[in-house]
Amino acid sequence: MKIPFSPPYINEDVINEVVDSLKSGWITTGPKVKALEDEIKNYSGAKEVLCVNSWTSGAIMMLRWLGIREGDEVIIPAYTYSATALAVYHAGGTPVMVDTTADFNISVTGIRNAISPKTKAILPVDIAGFPCDYDEIMNLVNKPDVKKIFKPASAVQKKLGRILVLNDAAHSLGATYTNGIKTGSETDIAIFSLHAVKNITTGEGGAICLNLPEPFDNEALYGKLRRMSLNCQTKDAFSKSKAGGWRYDITGLGMKINMADINAAIGLAQMRIYPELLKERKRVFGVYNDAFSQENWAVKPPAIVRGKESSYHIYALRIKDITEAQRDRIIDEIAKTGVAVNVHFIPLPMLTFFKENGFNIKDYPQAYNNYKCEISLPIYPQLTEKELAYIIKAVKNAYQSVAGQT
Known part of the structure; x- marks a missing residue:
């Protein structure tokens, strides 16, 4: 798929x-x-x-x-x-x-x-x-x-x-x-x-x-x-x-x-139909949340906190206790299944132009910690329940393959 x-x-x-x-x-x-x-x-x-x-x-x-x-x-x-x-x-x-x-x-x-x-x-x-x-x-x-x-x-x-x-x-x-x-x-x-x-x-x-x-x-x-x-x-x-x-x-x-x-x-x-589209994005977000709530290695992204609610633009999944290299290998394993994922974002101090302008990622430890274990999953209204089940299985299998934890 x-x-x-x-x-x-x-x-x-x-x-x-x-x-x-x-x-x-x-x-x-x-x-x-x-x-x-x-x-x-x-x-x-x-x-x-x-x-x-x-x-x-x-x-x-x-x-x-x-x-x-x-x-x-x-x-x-x-x-x-x-x-x-x-x-x-x-x-x-x-x-x-x-x-x-x-x-x-x-x-x-x-x-x-x-x-x-x-x-x-x-x-x-x-x-x-x-x-x-x-x-x-x-x-x-x-x-x-x-x-x-x-x-x-x-x-x-x-x-x-x-x-x-x-x-x-x-x-x-x-x-x-x-x-x-x-x-x-x-x-x-x-x-x-x-x-x-x-x-x-x-x-x-x-x-x-x-x-x-x-x-x-x-x-x-x-x-x-x-x-x-x-x-x-x-x-x-x-x-x-x-x-x-x-x-x-x-x-x-x-x-x-x-x-x-x-x-x-x-x-x-x-x-003109955005409330409906937003409802569907929230549906997809909820399916991911339900699936990854069962995994002690998964950190779900914020959605509704202290009166604030997301636009459900990106599902920014984080994985506990892994290195940047392990995250990259997990992404490679997911890609083998045909599922396209992403990373949001590479912190600015890690990019050449900003490093050349004097910024150093060591000065931004939380930004790096968020980045090194983040994988953005597909989230859009057109996703079916079958496709979501396939994505979730691909992510879980990739984690097991790389991190080797249960």
Whole structure:
């Protein structure tokens, strides 16, 4: 049996929505992008949502909007995908890495210890779709002693008056926080990824959620960022295409990172049935939990803890008391059965670029401990009970073959 790791969910509704875009004669940014923004806005509870061509470009744009410049620091976890740190570099800042906790997410104590007068933003990451401790993080940046440390270096920073919290919500569309608050509405800014392997996809894409406090006007900021995502051009392509509408102006240093309607069509059809898709992901997660609860070597990933609930994006299984080499051999054994698994993630300090920039994995022991024994299992709505039983058997047999324990 061949079981892929994370195929996109494509049904007739998705196909029809894309075909509708093709037949419309308008395939770049237009009505379907706006409809998708509205769907995500209504679902997440965010004040405004702007769709762009990737999480990474959205994060770069928002850090540039914040006024990040050389020497400014942005706190991130050491355990995340490279885009989290690369966005900081591309925006002109310096990433400051802190260790994680046993639930994969960034340590709030680590954040506090890393804050300096150079700190302009904190970029927590909802690993596997499980939310970080945002009550604690938002309380931290609003504490008088922390606000006193903050040294604004741009007009936006002065207006905010404290460190910005930008949630890397790439995995967590559909996750809920305390009191049922959905991810996307719990921090100043949150950015979802709509990449091909995510719960909701547009092939490539991202969705920036704006929830800035007063005196910011999120609606006005949406308009500004929309233009910024189109090279700060005063007219979009649709307006320019109308008879006599050719004249435009460029009002700033923008980026070309808009999402196209043909991409938005995929996500739009999926968002309309997302509660159903999320229910199916939770079903798969539950089957794994039931199976691995019987094994004393298995550490199940967090799902529902202290009022927080995952988006069930990744089933990040950990295996007790094994080495990194043993984990790799277990993955090799699973692959022989035709089951595709993955690892989320290789900690940043283990990657060449970050090692060359002075980061050392020895400084992040929990991140390494999470990584060395983690195996991500397939989790998506299309998985059948028969396929899940096959995956579970493959994992258990691989463990027995490598670790030799009962």
